[in-house]
Amino acid sequence: MPGRPRPVAPVYQPEAAARAVVHAADHPRRREYWTGGSTAATLIANAVAPGLFDRYLARTAYAAQHDEQGDHTFGNLWSPADGPGGPDAGAHGRFDEEARSRSAQAWFSRQRNRLAVAAVVGALVAAGRRAGPGKP
16 A cells, blocks of 8 residues: 555544444334435435446545555554553544544434424424415
8 A cells, every 4th residue: 555544534533433333223223324424425426326426436535545654564453553551542543633523414313303303393384484474
């Protein structure tokens, strides 16, 4: 690889994904959950224009998964990358500063029934106001 591997932006803290997993486990009737706006955009784009989206990813995704830093000789497949006496990053790592701790899209996904009811009520109120007062 030409550089160190990195997640495609935006990067989320592991806790954001963990909240989504816990919510999915608590609500097993729903078939799938999306976490992160980039996930939603990817799935929608793939459903609408799969060939076009595949070409876009072929041009951009590979480069987006590499960091400019050249040191990528270490590995943590067989042992932790944290050396003896070194810092313990735990679930967090070198992307901690840019990582988002919350996902607005995941929150909207968890609240979708409430938001749908609010949208219907809002539409009814707006329609009622537009119609004006009733005639006697």
